[in-house]
Amino acid sequence: MTLSSAFSAALSGLSASTRRADVVASNIANAQTPGYVRRQVDLAPAGPEAGRSGVQVRGIVRLQDAALLADRRLAQAASADAEVAAGFLKTAEGAFGTPDQPGSLGARLARLDAALTTASAQPASDARLAEVQGALSSLTLGLRQATATVQSARQAADTRIAAEVGRLNTSLAQVDALNDRIATDRAAGNDITPLLDQRQMLVDGIAAIAPLREVARDQGRIALYTIGGAVLLEDNPARLDFDQTPMIGAEDADLGGLRLNDRPVTMGAGGVLDGGSLGALFRLRDDLAPQAQARLDHVAADLAGRLAATDSHAGMGWLTDRGNALDPTGRSGLAGRLAVNVRLDPAQGGALWRLRDGLSAAQPGALGNGGRLTAQASALAAGQGVPSMSGLMADLLGQTAQARLEGEQQSSFATARTTALVQVEQEKGVDTDAELQDLMQVEQAYGANAKVIQTLDDLMKLLLGM
Numbered sequence: 188m189t190l191s192s193a194f195s196a197a198l199s200g201l202s203a204s205t206r207r208a209d210v211v212a213s214n215i216a217n218a219q220t221p222g223y224v225r226r227q228v229d230l231a232p233a234g235p236e237a238g239r240s241g242v243q244v245r246g247i248v249r250l251q252d253a254a255l256l257a258d259r260r261l262a263q264a265a266s267a268d269a270e271v272a273a274g275f276l277k278t279a280e281g282a283f284g285t286p287d288q289p290g291s292l293g294a295r296l297a298r299l300d301a302a303l304t305t306a307s308a309q310p311a312s313d314a315r316l317a318e319v320q321g322a323l324s325s326l327t328l329g330l331r332q333a334t335a336t337v338q339s340a341r342q343a344a345d346t347r348i349a350a351e352v353g354r355l356n357t358s359l360a361q362v363d364a365l366n367d368r369i370a371t372d373r374a375a376g377n378d379i380t381p382l383l384d385q386r387q388m389l390v391d392g393i394a395a396i397a398p399l400r401e402v403a404r405d406q407g408r409i410a411l412y413t414i415g416g417a418v419l420l421e422d423n424p425a426r427l428d429f430d431q432t433p434m435i436g437a438e439d440a441d442l443g444g445l446r447l448n449d450r451p452v453t454m455g456a457g458g459v460l461d462g463g464s465l466g467a468l469f470r471l472r473d474d475l476a477p478q479a480q481a482r483l484d485h486v487a488a489d490l491a492g493r494l495a496a497t498d499s500h501a502g503m504g505w506l507t508d509r510g511n512a513l514d515p516t517g518r519s520g521l522a523g524r525l526a527v528n529v530r531l532d533p534a535q536g537g538a539l540w541r542l543r544d545g546l547s548a549a550q551p552g553a554l555g556n557g558g559r560l561t562a563q564a565s566a567l568a569a570g571q572g573v574p575s576m577s578g579l580m581a582d583l584l585g586q587t588a589q590a591r592l593e594g595e596q597q598s599s600f601a602t603a604r605t606t607a608l609v610q611v612e613q614e615k616g617v618d619t620d621a622e623l624q625d626l627m628q629v630e631q632a633y634g635a636n637a638k639v640i641q642t643l644d645d646l647m648k649l650l651l652g653m
Contacts, residue, residue: 190643195240198241199240203230203632204633210226215622218619224249224380225616225617252612255611256387259609264396264398266395269601271344271464273591273595276591278340279479286581291584295322295326298322298326299567307558310543311555331525334483337479337480338437341435341471344468345442345443348431348469354396355396359424362390365382370407415462417460427447437484483522484518487522490567500546500547503528504528508524508525543559
């Protein structure tokens with residue numbers, strides 16, 4: 188080896204050590220930075236093609252476990268899906284209440300049943316009749332409030348769908364732009380690892396909305412496909428469109444759908460965009476909330492029918508559909524429209540004594556006749572081929588509580604799996620102790636190369652002085 192080649196080798200060692208020190212420092216500085224992936228300098232012997240001896244830096248390598256990353260993204264999508272469902276089921280349970288809560292639908296029904304029993308024993312008491320009317324009003328109010336909560340959840344889901352579609356379109360465009368920058372910088376020999384970190388974080392966000400598969404392409408580019416097979420990014424980013432509904436009512440069933448590149452997308456289990464938060468929001472809006480509303484409407488219709496079977500006037504019983512007779516074919520949203528018949532409400536020109544004497548009564552009857560009140564209490568308790576009114580209400584609350592429990596269990600499992608995979612990623616990430624040890628090795632290598640240069644310099648001086 189000539190002196191010049193020795194100088195070249197030592198200088199390349201200094202350069203490599205400097206680059207390694209920069210990378211180690213960056214790793215330590217970003218140990219807690221979200222989305223940062225540990226780097227390592229890729230070194231190789233400088234061969235004849237390099238025109239010199241020593242070591243050469245071939246680039247900076249991101250130490251990313253692709254399989255672990257893919258698993259974590261799928262887990263995050265499942266967690267987002269389960270979280271949406273569990274959140275709604277918890278909201279529904281809160282709106283319906285549990286049997287031990289004073290303001291629950293079950294407690295309101297129990298109040299009505301108790302008021303009817305007490306009033307039938309003291310039919311002449313205006314206070315007892317007022318308690319019946321108050322219990323009726325409280326129960327219908329509870330049903331309307333529960334309906335409002337369910338429909339508010341549907342509206343919020345529709346609004347969030349629009350927001351997530353917008354976020355998806357923006358993120359896909361940004362990933363496409365980063366693909367171009369990465370390809371350009373890679374061709375120019377620049378460090379592309381910061382751009383790769385940015386792109387990975389964007390893809391992580393997309394993956395929570397719709398579970399996907401990342402496929403490597405030439406020049407450092409990537410393509411994105413959903414697990415269901417939809418193309419999100421290939422040569423160009425896909426375009427998603429959604430028609431948001433300004434106001435959603437309980438009767439509304441055919442709401443705005445999703446289009447992918449101007450083609451309608453069928454949402455639901457097994458759909459091309461199912462499995463993440465977007466699919467879960469559609470399921471909440473179109474399935475979970477309507478199912479909860481249907482259960483409420485069934486209870487409301489059964490309640491109104493039982494009371495009307497014993498006492499009615501002009502086709503209407505104690506409870507009406509916003510002042511109109513109940514339409515057997517128009518049950519959808521009934522729980523949100525159920526109201527006490529105005530003929531029973533003194534505030535609207537009605538009279539409490541009609542609870543005792545009947546809706547058709549023009550004037551008060553015998554004060555001691557509590558037969559009609561007893562009949563109404565019996566109507567609530569009657570099976571009629573189905574559970575009693577209290578049994579029907581218990582079924583509603585029990586099914587809702589069970590669904591909430593199952594939803595929370597699924598959400599907890601999905602969250603635990605995501606947390607475990609994130610922890611594994613972190614363990615494979617930056618270890619500051621290991622980085623400091625690596626830095627000590629860099630220091631030793633730098634010192635050794637510097638010593639070689641100093642020795643060569645002394646040797647050159649000696650030769651020149653001869």
